[in-house]
Amino acid sequence: MARSVVLGVDSGTQSTKAIALDPETGEIAGEGRAPHSGLDIQHPPEWWDALRIAVRQATTGGVKVLGIAVGGQQHGCVTLDAAGVPVRPAPLWNNTDAAQDAERLNGEADFAAEVGTRLVASVTIAKLAHLARTAPEDLARTGAVCLPHDYLNLRLTGELATDRGDASGSGWWSPKDNRLRRDLLALAVGDDAAHRLRVPEVRGADEAAGRLRPEAARELGLPEGIPVGPGTGDNMAAALGVGAAPGELVISLGTSGTAFVVAERPTADRTGEVCGFADATGRFLPLACMLNCTRVLDGVAGMLGVARDEALARAQRQEPGAGGLLLLPYFAGERTPNLPRATGSLRGLTGATSADGLLRAALDGVAAGLAYCVAALERLGLRAAAVTLVGGGSQHPAWQQAIADATGLPITVRAGGEHAARGAALQAAAIVRGEPVAAVIARWRPEVTAEIAPRPELRAAFALDERRRLIEEQARAG
Numbered sequence: 001m002a003r004s005v006v007l008g009v010d011s012g013t014q015s016t017k018a019i020a021l022d023p024e025t026g027e028i029a030g031e032g033r034a035p036h037s038g039l040d041i042q043h044p045p046e047w048w049d050a051l052r053i054a055v056r057q058a059t060t061g062g063v064k065v066l067g068i069a070v071g072g073q074q075h076g077c078v079t080l081d082a083a084g085v086p087v088r089p090a091p092l093w094n095n096t097d098a099a100q101d102a103e104r105l106n107g108e109a110d111f112a113a114e115v116g117t118r119l120v121a122s123v124t125i126a127k128l129a130h131l132a133r134t135a136p137e138d139l140a141r142t143g144a145v146c147l148p149h150d151y152l153n154l155r156l157t158g159e160l161a162t163d164r165g166d167a168s169g170s171g172w173w174s175p176k177d178n179r180l181r182r183d184l185l186a187l188a189v190g191d192d193a194a195h196r197l198r199v200p201e202v203r204g205a206d207e208a209a210g211r212l213r214p215e216a217a218r219e220l221g222l223p224e225g226i227p228v229g230p231g232t233g234d235n236m237a238a239a240l241g242v243g244a245a246p247g248e249l250v251i252s253l254g255t256s257g258t259a260f261v262v263a264e265r266p267t268a269d270r271t272g273e274v275c276g277f278a279d280a281t282g283r284f285l286p287l288a289c290m291l292n293c294t295r296v297l298d299g300v301a302g303m304l305g306v307a308r309d310e311a312l313a314r315a316q317r318q319e320p321g322a323g324g325l326l327l328l329p330y331f332a333g334e335r336t337p338n339l340p341r342a343t344g345s346l347r348g349l350t351g352a353t354s355a356d357g358l359l360r361a362a363l364d365g366v367a368a369g370l371a372y373c374v375a376a377l378e379r380l381g382l383r384a385a386a387v388t389l390v391g392g393g394s395q396h397p398a399w400q401q402a403i404a405d406a407t408g409l410p411i412t413v414r415a416g417g418e419h420a421a422r423g424a425a426l427q428a429a430a431i432v433r434g435e436p437v438a439a440v441i442a443r444w445r446p447e448v449t450a451e452i453a454p455r456p457e458l459r460a461a462f463a464l465d466e467r468r469r470l471i472e473e474q475a476r477a478g
Contacts, residue, residue, distance in 0.1 A: 005029050006432055007058060007068040007222075008241075008425025009051055010234060010418060011148060013092060013255045014038050016050035017418050018058040021425035023066065023432060026444035031418070032057025040095040040332075044078050044086045044151050051152060055220045065222050068156070068212065069229025069428040071237025071420045072149025074169040077127035079142040084154060087142050088135070093122045094256065094291050096333040099340035101133060101188075102126035105171075108187050112268045115174045115181065116276020121333070121340045122289070125171030129188035139189060144198035149231045153200075156228045157210030162200035164278035165236030165285065172199065175278035176266040203230040205282050205438075208431050229427040232280040235260060235287060238390050240280055240423030240437065242414050243445030249377070249384035251370055251403060252419075253393030257293030259373035260285050261382045273336050273376040280427065281438045286382055288336045288373035293366055294393045296329040296344075300362040304355050311359050316398035318360035320405055321461030324348040325357050327365035328470060336373050337471050345470075363398060367406035368462045372471075374407050386410045390419040397452075404454040406462045411454075414446035422446075 005020040013036065020030035032054035036046055051070075059065060075093035080086060091097060102119040105111065105126060112118040119126050124147060132139050146154070147170060150162045168175040172185045180202075186194035203209055208227045217224035232240070235258050244250050244262045252258045260277075267276040267286040279285040301311035330342040346361065374387075387409045393399040394413055404411045416422055426444060430437040 002062050002064040003029055004066055005063045006066050006425050006428035007055060008421040008423065008428060009054065009068065009070040010237065010421035010424065011047050011051060011070060011072040011152060012234060013073050013094065016047065016054045017421045018051070018054035019418055019421045019425055020058045020063055020065070021422065021429065023429035029063055030058040030061050041089045041091050043089050044148070047148060047152060048155050052219055055222070059221065065226060067227045067229065067428040067432040068222070069424040069431070070149050070152045070156070070231040071234050071424040072147065072152060072166065072231065074147065074166060074233040074235065075122045075124050076148040077124050077131070078146050078148060078151045079131065079138065080144040080146065081141055082143040084144070087138050090148065091127050094332060095127070096121040096340040098126040098130035101129035105129060105187055109184060111171065111184070112270045112272070112276070114184060115171060116168065116176060116266055116268055117171065118270055118272030119171060120272055120335050120338050122335050123169065123171045125184065125188050132189045132193070139193060142197065146200050149233065150200040153209045153228065153231055156212055156216050158213050159210040160198060160200045161203050161209040161230060163203055163205065163230040163232045163280055164282070165232035165280040167200065167202045168278040169233055169275070173202065175276065175284060205230070205280055206430060206436055227431050229424065229431045231424060232427070234420045236277070236280040236285060237420040237423035239285060240426050240441050241416070241419030241421070242388055242390050243441045244388065246283065247384065248388060249374070249386070250388045250390060253294055253389065253391035253399055255293060255295050257290040257366065257370050257373070258287055259370060259377060260287035261377055261384065263382065267380055269380060272338050274380055280423070286377060286380065288376045290369045290373060291333060291335050292329045292331050292369070296331060296366050297359065297362040299331060300358055304358065306355070306359070312396050312398040314356045315359040315363040316401070318356050319461065320364055320402070320458045322357045322361040322364055323353070324350070325353065325361035326463055326466065327361040328467065329362065329365035329369060336376060337475065339471070339474055342474055363402050364406070364462055367402035368464055368467050370403055371406040371462065371464060372468070374409070384409070386412055389413050392417065400450065400452045404452045405458050406464070408454050408456065408459050411452040412448055413450040415449050416446050
C-alpha cells in the first residue's frame with residue numbers, strides 16, 4: 001500500500017526544494033531539488049519548471065500525495081497579463097534597482113505606520129513603482145501583480161491567492177488591519193492602474209488556496225483535485241518548519257540572512273530596519289534582513305579558489321577578529337542597514353594578511369551583520385534569551401559558533417535542513433487534516449540537535465561598535 005504524504009515546496013532564489021512528509025509521523029519520505037538561474041531578475045516560468053522537477057523527485061517512491069503547499073521567496077514582483085502570462089521577468093528581493101522609488105514613496109506616506117514596514121528597494125510596491133517609472137508600456141499590459149509564491153499558487157489552482165505572511169511583504173496590504181490598501185498602490189502606479197490591477201486574495205492560515213488543476217496535476221504527476229494550502233513567504237514557512245513559538249528569536253542563514261521573532265502584536269519601525277510582517281499562523285513576524293549572508297563567504301572562497309566546506313573549516317580555525325581585518329560584507333548593497341548603493345569594504349590589510357584571515361573576516365562580517373539585525377529587534381522591545389538557528393548554513397559549526405559569539409546569545413539548532421519546505425508541508429498537513437496549523441507545528445517540532453554557548457570574552461573581537469560607526473559614515477555619504 002502506498003504511503004500517504006503531503007508535499008512542501010520552498011521556491012527560493014537559488015533553487016526549488018520539495019519534501020514529501022508523512023502527516024501521521026512527521027517523517028520525511030522523499031526529497032527533490034532543482035536549480036534556478038540565481039540571478040536577481042528571473043523568469044517566473046523557471047520556478048514552475050523547477051517545482052515540477054523537484055516534486056517528481058520527491059515522489060519517486062510510489063507515495064500517495066494528499067495535499068501540497070508552497071513557501072516562496074518574499075517580495076519578488078511578478079506582473080501578469082490578462083491571460084495570467086508574465087509580462088516581463090521578475091525583479092527579486094535582492095534586486096536594488098527600486099531604491100529611488102522606495103525613497104519617493106516613503107516621502108508620500110508613512111508606510112511603517114500604514115503597513116508595518118518602511119519601504120526599501122526590496123519591497124514589492126517599490127519595484128512596481130520602478131516599473132511604472134521606467135517601463136509604463138509594460139505596466140499598461142499588466143492585469144495583475146503578485147509575489148513568486150502567489151504565481152505558483154496560480155499555476156497550481158487557477159486561483160490568484162496568497163496568505164497574510166507573504167501579503168504583508170508586498171507594501172500594499174496591512175497586516176494590522178488585514179486589508180488591501182489601494183490608496184498606497186495608487187502612489188506607486190497612479191489611480192487608474194491601482195484600481196485596475198488585480199492582486200491576490202488573502203486566505204486564512206487554515207484555509208486552502210484551492211485545488212490542484214487537472215493540467216497542473218498531469219505536469220506534476222499528482223492526483224488532480226487535492227487541496228493546495230495558501231502557502232506563505234519563505235521566512236514564515238521556516239518559522240512553521242521549526243515550530244517557532246511566540247517570543248522565539250529565529251536566525252535564518254541562506255543567500256540572505258534574517259532575524260525574526262514570532263510576536264502577538266504588530267510592529268512599526270520608522271527607521272526601516274525591522275519589517276512588520278505577519279506570520280503564517282495569525283500572529284506577526286517582525287523581521288530584519290541582510291541581503292548578504294552565506295554567499296559572502298562563498299564569494300571570498302571563490303576568489304581564493306577554495307571549496308565551501310574547506311573555506312568554513314579554515315575560517316573556523318582562525319580566532320574571531322581575523323587578525324585585525326574588518327570586512328563590511330555589502331557585496332550587493334544592503335537592506336539592514338538600508339544601504340542599497342553600498343559595496344563591500346575591507347580594512348586592516350597588512351603584509352601578514354593570509355587567505356585564512358580573509359575567510360575569517362568574511363565569517364565575522366556576516367555574523368556581526370546578524371548581530372546588528374538582532375539589536376534592531378531589541379530596539380523595539382523584542383528581546384529573547386536564545387536563538388534558534390535555521391537555514392542552509394545552520395548545520396555547520398563555524399556559523400553556529402560565530403553567531404553565538406557575535407550576538408552573545410546561546411544557539412539552538414533543530415533537526416532538518418529544509419525548514420521552509422517542511423513548514424509548507426506542515427501547512428498542507430493541517431489543511432488535509434482539518435486542524436489549525438499552529439497545533440500541527442507544535443506537535444511536530446523538530447528535535448534539538450545542537451546547543452552552542454557564546455564565548456563572552458570573544459564578542460569584542462567582532463568590533464560591533466566600530467562597524468556601526470562605519471555604517472553611519474556610509475549612510476551619511478549616501
